[in-house]
Amino acid sequence: MSWTEVVIEIARANAEALSDALMEAGALSVSVEDADEGTDAEQPLFGEPGMEPAEAAWEHSRVVALTDVDADQGAIVAEAAASIGLADSPPFTTRAVADEDWVRLTQSQFAPIHIGTNIWVVPSWHEAPDPDGLILELDPGLAFGTGSHPTTRLCMEWLEAHPAPDQSVLDYGCGSGILAMVAKKLGAGDVAGVDIDPQAIESARENAARNHCVIDYYLPNDFAVSNKAQHASGRFDIVVANILSSPLKVMAPMLSGRVAPGGALILSGVLARQAEEVAAAYAPFITLGVWAELDGWVALHGVLGSNDAPAARLVSAQ
Numbered sequence: 001m002s003w004t005e006v007v008i009e010i011a012r013a014n015a016e017a018l019s020d021a022l023m024e025a026g027a028l029s030v031s032v033e034d035a036d037e038g039t040d041a042e043q044p045l046f047g048e049p050g051m052e053p054a055e056a057a058w059e060h061s062r063v064v065a066l067t068d069v070d071a072d073q074g075a076i077v078a079e080a081a082a083s084i085g086l087a088d089s090p091p092f093t094t095r096a097v098a099d100e101d102w103v104r105l106t107q108s109q110f111a112p113i114h115i116g117t118n119i120w121v122v123p124s125w126h127e128a129p130d131p132d133g134l135i136l137e138l139d140p141g142l143a144f145g146t147g148s149h150p151t152t153r154l155c156m157e158w159l160e161a162h163p164a165p166d167q168s169v170l171d172y173g174c175g176s177g178i179l180a181m182v183a184k185k186l187g188a189g190d191v192a193g194v195d196i197d198p199q200a201i202e203s204a205r206e207n208a209a210r211n212h213c214v215i216d217y218y219l220p221n222d223f224a225v226s227n228k229a230q231h232a233s234g235r236f237d238i239v240v241a242n243i244l245s246s247p248l249k250v251m252a253p254m255l256s257g258r259v260a261p262g263g264a265l266i267l268s269g270v271l272a273r274q275a276e277e278v279a280a281a282y283a284p285f286i287t288l289g290v291w292a293e294l295d296g297w298v299a300l301h302g303v304l305g306s307n308d309a310p311a312a313r314l315v316s317a318q
Helices: 012-025 073-083 099-108 150-161 178-185 198-210 220-224 229-233 245-250 252-257 272-282
Strands: 002-011 029-034 060-068 093-098 113-115 119-122 134-137 169-172 191-194 216-218 236-242 259-271 289-294 297-303
Touching: 002 012, 002 073, 012 029, 012 060, 012 073, 060 073, 113 150, 134 178, 150 178, 150 236, 150 259, 150 289, 150 297, 169 178, 178 191, 178 198, 178 236, 191 220, 198 216, 216 220, 245 252, 245 259, 245 272, 252 259, 252 272, 259 272, 272 289, 272 297
Parallel strands: 119 134, 169 191, 169 236, 191 216, 236 259
Antiparallel strands: 002 060, 002 093, 029 060, 113 119, 259 297, 289 297
16 A cells, blocks of 8 residues: 655644644644754754643644545645635645555654663664663653653663662653663662553553563552552652653652652653742752753752752753
């Protein structure tokens, strides 16, 4: 089977509306890309599942629609343009896409990701660039956490910089389970992950099995009644939560209460401008400081029982 790809370059103001209209007009799938990708004008927007980007599209956007090979692409574009009030149908180009090319094109978007000193996140269809590195085999999926977002990267770099052989680790809001797996591969002992999304828990369990990691993953209610005493009511040497600032503030008493005396708490999913208010929410329980900042996002960390704000450092994008 084959398809025809329709490519339209359009301004941000109309990109999202046009993509929706193309679906209504008969496109099989539609994506919006940065038309300036690879140039000095490239604009980074981050929007992994669970983390909405600040903008819905790029200033100079490229809308890519997949259509049936027998469809009238001109009619689809014209109908979509008219439905959103464009005076003229925008110019477009087409390209034939064969079945095997579609798979290849999809996979080509996901290359191995190098994080920190020695960590590699490698899709299953790639060879590991450094077989001696800490390798995580992880395919892109619906659960958040592939290593591409700055917040995931920050947490992974913190774990690599603070190896904790045989210590217990809790990954709260685990998504794909990537942070728990990093901790386990770095030598952690008892490792648990929690997420509110059943699909994320299923994905995390599959990823752990693929990477030969023994990790317990739970929905919150199951975590609270776990047969493991430490999981049900105890504390962990390291607690990491890569979520968003609002839920992190709400969960301050609970997450702080999961940290063992002398243990560490690491938070991300926090913009630099939100760091102070998140730290303030945790102040009654633990002193947090900015450990690192990357592309406007920060990782906060602190040690339970220490009143000194930890030192900060800057992480550079790789």
